[in-house]
Amino acid sequence: MTIAAADESVHVRAPGKINLFMRVGDAGADGYHDVATAYQAVSLYEDVRVWPDDRITVSFTGTVDTSGLPTDSSNLAIKAAKLLARTAGVPGGARLEITKHVxxxxxxxxxxxxxxxxxxxxxxxxxxxxxxxxxxxxxxKLGADVPFALTGGTAIGTGRGDRLSPALATGSFHWVLAIAEHGLSTPAVYRELDALRLEHVGEPGPWTAPGGPPAVDHSVLQALRAGDAAQLAGALHNDLQVAAVRLAPELAELIDLGEQAGALAGIVSGSGPTVAFLAATSEEAIALQVALSAARIKAVHAHGPVHGARIMSV
Known part of the structure; x- marks a missing residue:
């Protein structure tokens, strides 16, 4: 493809993800943790439009509050554009406009x-x-979750989450995402998990580290292959959840509320604080969304798996 004319843009859409399962090893000498996770891309998207420009810049709009996002060189989209430009020897720039929903x-x-x-x-x-x-x-090079956002679907991530292998998922799974008003820092959640493990050395519990290299339970893969939401609900797990809940105790009440309102199960996604509730059917997901909304919780119905980043128009 040739470089677009000055009045042309490229529009690409990429999905958010849910961690269906996440096991976290102890911190290594470099401070990073090996993980084993089952990712699923869901139908809550980011839309990126780019135009030719002399410089690389970014601006944001969307259905979430973007006012606090950096637009300088610390922004991950800016880093991505600059990395590609350096790698490919591109002399020009790009104007990025991102519409955020995740x-x-x-x-x-x-x-x-x-x-x-x-x-x-x-x-x-x-x-x-x-x-x-x-x-x-x-x-x-940009981040552990960026490769999965490229590929989408359902996949197993190991290492720091960036070594991917596809996982077969039959049919579609229906989710209701309970979106918190405030975020949680991923490094802070990992530090909290490390602290919990130090506090409870030798005590079994949700803070327990895997005995060897972290791995995704076979029950997760079986449930995905079968397309069985009830089976998957019983296999959902996230080592980071106990740390996220200690930092934001209201998450435990939210999970209880969603499960009482009809969810098969609720789980903190990744480092949180978004809680993903799995529903048996699309109709039950809509009913759960209504129930959570009535409790003044921002809730979004989504399904997965969906495609990774792809061009919508040029």
Whole structure:
């Protein structure tokens, strides 16, 4: 693809994600944790539009409050565009306009989706023609969740979450996402988990580290292959949930509320604070969304799995 004319734009859409399962190893010498997670991309999207420009800039709108997002070189989408430009030797820039729907600092990978969509959009805009593997390599340099936002679907992530292998999921799963008013810092949640493990050394509990390298339970893969929501509900797990709940105790009450209102199960997604409730059917998901909304909780109905970052129009 050739570089677009000055009045043309590229529009790419990338999904948010839910961590259906997450096991977290102890911190290594570098402070990072190995994880094993089952990702599912869901139909709550980020839309990135790019135009040719002399510089690389970004602006935000959307259904979430974007007023606190940085627009300087610390922004992940800016980092993605600059990394691609350096790698491909592109002399020009791009104007990025991002419409956000994924909660910010919500454990659903919204920033990672922005970065993945930016890579795909700028690759098309600049005509760099990088292979999918090349883009995946750049994505892994940007953050652990960025490669999955590129691929979408359902996948197992290991290492820091960026080493992906596809997981077969039959049919569609229906989710209601309870979106908190305030975010949680991912590093803070990991630090809290480390602190809990130190406090409870030798005591079994939800803070317990895996005995060896973290792995995704086979029950999760079985439930996904079967397309069985009830079976998947029994297999949902997140080691970070206990830490997120200690930092934001209201999350425990929210999970209880959703399950009492008909959810098969509720789980904190990633580092939180978004809670993902699994419903048996689309109709039951809508009923749950209504019940949570009546309790003054912002709730969104979504389904998964869905595609990763892809071009919507050029």
């Amino acid at each position: 909660p910010i600092a919500g454990g659903m990978g919204g920033g990672s989706a922005d970065a993945a969509a930016t890579l795909v959009a700028c690759d098309a805009l600049w005509g760099t023609a990088l292979s999918r593997d090349d883009l995946h390599g750049l994505a892994a």
